[in-house]
Amino acid sequence: MTLPAEVAAAVDGRRLGALIRDVSTLGGLPGGGLDRQTLTKPDLDARRLMVDRCCSLGAQPWRDPAGNFFLRWPATASDEPPVATGSHIDSQPGGGTLDGAYGVCAAIEVLAALASTGARLRRPVEAVIWTNEEGCRFAPGTMGSSAFADPSALDEFLAATDGSGATFGEGLAQLDAAFPDVPLRPLGVPLHAFVEAHIEQGTTLEDTANTIGIVERIQGSRWFRFQTRGAASHAGTTPRSRKRDALAAAVEVASALYGLLTEGDDALRLTIGRLEVVPGSVNVVPAAVTFTVDLRHPDTEVLDEVEARLRALARPTAGCDVQVMRTMTMSPSLFHPAVVDAVARGARSVGLPSLRMASGAFHDSLRLIRHCPTGMVFVPSRDGLSHNTAEYTDPDDLVAGARVLAHAVAELAGR
Amino acid sequence: MTLPAEVAAAVDGRRLGALIRDVSTLGGLPGGGLDRQTLTKPDLDARRLMVDRCCSLGAQPWRDPAGNFFLRWPATASDEPPVATGSHIDSQPGGGTLDGAYGVCAAIEVLAALASTGARLRRPVEAVIWTNEEGCRFAPGTMGSSAFADPSALDEFLAATDGSGATFGEGLAQLDAAFPDVPLRPLGVPLHAFVEAHIEQGTTLEDTANTIGIVERIQGSRWFRFQTRGAASHAGTTPRSRKRDALAAAVEVASALYGLLTEGDDALRLTIGRLEVVPGSVNVVPAAVTFTVDLRHPDTEVLDEVEARLRALARPTAGCDVQVMRTMTMSPSLFHPAVVDAVARGARSVGLPSLRMASGAFHDSLRLIRHCPTGMVFVPSRDGLSHNTAEYTDPDDLVAGARVLAHAVAELAGR
Numbered sequence: 001m002t003l004p005a006e007v008a009a010a011v012d013g014r015r016l017g018a019l020i021r022d023v024s025t026l027g028g029l030p031g032g033g034l035d036r037q038t039l040t041k042p043d044l045d046a047r048r049l050m051v052d053r054c055c056s057l058g059a060q061p062w063r064d065p066a067g068n069f070f071l072r073w074p075a076t077a078s079d080e081p082p083v084a085t086g087s088h089i090d091s092q093p094g095g096g097t098l099d100g101a102y103g104v105c106a107a108i109e110v111l112a113a114l115a116s117t118g119a120r121l122r123r124p125v126e127a128v129i130w131t132n133e134e135g136c137r138f139a140p141g142t143m144g145s146s147a148f149a150d151p152s153a154l155d156e157f158l159a160a161t162d163g164s165g166a167t168f169g170e171g172l173a174q175l176d177a178a179f180p181d182v183p184l185r186p187l188g189v190p191l192h193a194f195v196e197a198h199i200e201q202g203t204t205l206e207d208t209a210n211t212i213g214i215v216e217r218i219q220g221s222r223w224f225r226f227q228t229r230g231a232a233s234h235a236g237t238t239p240r241s242r243k244r245d246a247l248a249a250a251v252e253v254a255s256a257l258y259g260l261l262t263e264g265d266d267a268l269r270l271t272i273g274r275l276e277v278v279p280g281s282v283n284v285v286p287a288a289v290t291f292t293v294d295l296r297h298p299d300t301e302v303l304d305e306v307e308a309r310l311r312a313l314a315r316p317t318a319g320c321d322v323q324v325m326r327t328m329t330m331s332p333s334l335f336h337p338a339v340v341d342a343v344a345r346g347a348r349s350v351g352l353p354s355l356r357m358a359s360g361a362f363h364d365s366l367r368l369i370r371h372c373p374t375g376m377v378f379v380p381s382r383d384g385l386s387h388n389t390a391e392y393t394d395p396d397d398l399v400a401g402a403r404v405l406a407h408a409v410a411e412l413a414g415r
Numbered sequence: 416m417t418l419p420a421e422v423a424a425a426v427d428g429r430r431l432g433a434l435i436r437d438v439s440t441l442g443g444l445p446g447g448g449l450d451r452q453t454l455t456k457p458d459l460d461a462r463r464l465m466v467d468r469c470c471s472l473g474a475q476p477w478r479d480p481a482g483n484f485f486l487r488w489p490a491t492a493s494d495e496p497p498v499a500t501g502s503h504i505d506s507q508p509g510g511g512t513l514d515g516a517y518g519v520c521a522a523i524e525v526l527a528a529l530a531s532t533g534a535r536l537r538r539p540v541e542a543v544i545w546t547n548e549e550g551c552r553f554a555p556g557t558m559g560s561s562a563f564a565d566p567s568a569l570d571e572f573l574a575a576t577d578g579s580g581a582t583f584g585e586g587l588a589q590l591d592a593a594f595p596d597v598p599l600r601p602l603g604v605p606l607h608a609f610v611e612a613h614i615e616q617g618t619t620l621e622d623t624a625n626t627i628g629i630v631e632r633i634q635g636s637r638w639f640r641f642q643t644r645g646a647a648s649h650a651g652t653t654p655r656s657r658k659r660d661a662l663a664a665a666v667e668v669a670s671a672l673y674g675l676l677t678e679g680d681d682a683l684r685l686t687i688g689r690l691e692v693v694p695g696s697v698n699v700v701p702a703a704v705t706f707t708v709d710l711r712h713p714d715t716e717v718l719d720e721v722e723a724r725l726r727a728l729a730r731p732t733a734g735c736d737v738q739v740m741r742t743m744t745m746s747p748s749l750f751h752p753a754v755v756d757a758v759a760r761g762a763r764s765v766g767l768p769s770l771r772m773a774s775g776a777f778h779d780s781l782r783l784i785r786h787c788p789t790g791m792v793f794v795p796s797r798d799g800l801s802h803n804t805a806e807y808t809d810p811d812d813l814v815a816g817a818r819v820l821a822h823a824v825a826e827l828a829g830r
Contacts, residue, residue, distance in 0.1 A: 092699070203653075232800075233799060235686035235688060235711070236777065237616040237684075239617070239684075240683075242799050247690065251669045254666045266654060271698070273692070273695065273701060274696065279507075282689055284507065284686075284802045286688060292697045360651040360652030361649055384653055385648055387648065387698075388647045
């Protein structure tokens with residue numbers, strides 16, 4: 001039996017399940033699901049739980065100026081850059097228990113498997129907790145992994161504020177105070193490779209009856225903000241011909257946008273997630289409407305074409321002015337063949353049906369691509385539900401994903 | 416010259432314009448327009464200014480348990496019920512300087528005209544300030560005039576809360592404390608008649624080149640709340656076929672509603688003024704959307720027919736559940752012929768082009784209909800703009816409206 005196979009076999013489903021359950025009580029909602037937004041008390045409590053768990057295994061905890069945690073399993077050649085694996089433990093306000101946390105729990109289970117086999121690898125293995133992947137408390141998301149890969153980005157992040165006016169920097173100061181026992185190290189230390197396990201958050205694996213997703217790339221994302229401007233007037237007295245109704249214009253534009261979705265291929269994603277009406281009074285004709293568009297596709301050409309059609313909708317409509325601006329861009333990205341193949345060999349060696357696929361969501365891995373060879377392993381999400389308290393994955397699939405991860409990590413760490 | 420003509424002639428445009436300007440500084444916004452929501456400091460300050468102005472004319476101020484003010488001009492036969500005229504001085508958060516305040520200032524100018532002519536009429540004349548007509552701070556609107564016409568309604572109003580949790584009752588207590596010098600009298604004292612001057616808030620007079628609107632009736636209003644319910648999911652990963660997008664459903668329903676408006680006759684009014692998306696995150700497919708519909712028409716039959724078609728839209732759409740409920744109903748109402756004719760004679764006697772018309776907005780007068788013979792006089796609104804800081808009426812039209820009001824009031828008060 002090869003060493004990677006030995007480590008994969010040592011993954012303990014009961015131990016993994018117990019850790020996932022323990023972590024999900026921190027920030028858990030009464031009806032199920034989680035509210036564990038970044039740098040809140042539940043986030044700090046979950047980090048403490050994981051640090052203690054790893055120390056009890058004999059791992060060495062580190063943190064960096066972005067609040068990222070690294071739980072290091074020693075190696076035979078400890079001067080070599082480590083193989084890192086992990087994800088995030090922050091959640092959306094009404095999120096599930098697996099989006100993020102699964103990848104960290106699986107990484108810790110890999111350390112536990114290494115401990116139980118007493119295996120010594122050529123390179124250290126680090127379980128990583130990236131800070132603020134979700135971006136719902138402090139925008140943008142993936143702050144921790146972004147700052148790790150590009151330390152110059154941190155200064156701007158420190159000033160980001162949440163709804164109550166607190167800054168990301170203040171949140172990090174509270175984290176420092178809570179973990180005096182965890183030594184600091186600089187951002188962006190060299191890594192031999194990074195592998196992230198995550199739930200798919202889509203239905204591709206479910207629809208194709210595969211257990212393991214070998215993620216080859218992440219689709220491109222572009223965010224836009226539309227604004228329509230008309231004139232406020234009295235709902236009871238303004239005749240149709242005189243109305244300059246900003247919401248009527250927004251509804252017309254939104255209908256056309258949903259039309260693009262129906263015409264587009266199956267891989268196209270288009271969501272209007274936020275829409276605000278001013279002044280927002282029952283009996284006042286709306287003066288202005290702002291709404292967001294989240295557009296995604298694996299191919300830049302398709303994104304360019306859809307964006308062109310989207311921009312063509314920014315023209316006077318229903319007596320209103322219509323403007324659009326792009327607010328965020330993430331190009332489609334490819335993972336490193338060496339890591340993708342290691343994940344594929346892991347899936348094959350544990351004998352599970354697997355599929356090479358693209359990720360619909362962006363992940364911390366996207367940020368790591370420019371720092372070191374990077375890849376991901378997916379497990380199914382029931383009904384593709386995520387960013388939803390009903391998020392669920394079969395426990396057997398969670399164990400399977402952890403075995404594949406362990407195999408890939410052990411192989412990359414070498415002997 | 417008849418006494419009504421004499422009083423109408425005594426209306427002083429400079430005095431009226433000065434009062435309107437003085438009042439509009441209280442709650443005035445830097446860019447023009449007003450934020451003088453009911454029972455806020457600007458509202459109390461405006462009431463104080465008007466009480467002082469009337470006392471200096473020799474009028475007697477009264478108030479009632481709903482915070483309505485009555486500034487009484489004595490009569491030869493003071494045991495007769497008074498002829499009342501006035502409106503409201505509260506505004507929308509971004510409202511104009513005339514919606515409401517014009518009717519109160521014109522009423523006070525009528526008292527000033529009576530004072531300057533030394534005319535003694537058979538019945539007292541009272542300038543009235545009705546509390547909370549707008550309903551934007553405490554819902555519903557027309558609380559003061561509703562409680563005056565139906566005192567049993569007050570208890571429920573007292574418990575209404577604003578955005579900060581303060582109650583209407585607490586607001587009234589602050590008003591009591593601010594006006595110890597103004598004696599209380601019961602709600603619903605008998606009135607011989609009520610006449611209200613108001614800006615049209617529409618374009619009928621402007622479009623037909625008339626200066627005076629002789630208001631015969633108020634169109635019917637019905638408010639509805641739609642709710643669409645889908646499922647929150649990840650914007651980047653949820654395929655079209657799996658999406659249950661509550662906003663996509665709401666946009667489909669809204670498009671159909673705007674379609675009803677285009678098919679309907681010119682008198683039909685349909686506005687979606689408020690729309691809220693849950694959870695309202697850029698990268699989360701909306702789980703639920705709530706929006707309001709404000710529907711108006713002069714004929715009950717048309718309202719019934721449009722409501723039936725509106726309710727037919729409450730059916731499963733785009734994988735979402737769609738519900739609708741009616742939240743407010745006001746039947747079309749007729750004003751009293753005696754008052755309507757008095758307004759018509761006023762317009763004729765001052766030689767101004769006038770039009771018999773319906774009101775698109777509802778007003779305090781709507782509440783007075785069941786209490787005493789009631790009517791209204793309208794002046795034009797430029798571009799029909801109202802509930803908008805750009806609300807404007809030509810000063811000559813404001814004076815003309817006050818003359819017509821003075822003529823009608825003096826005639827109704829008798830000699």
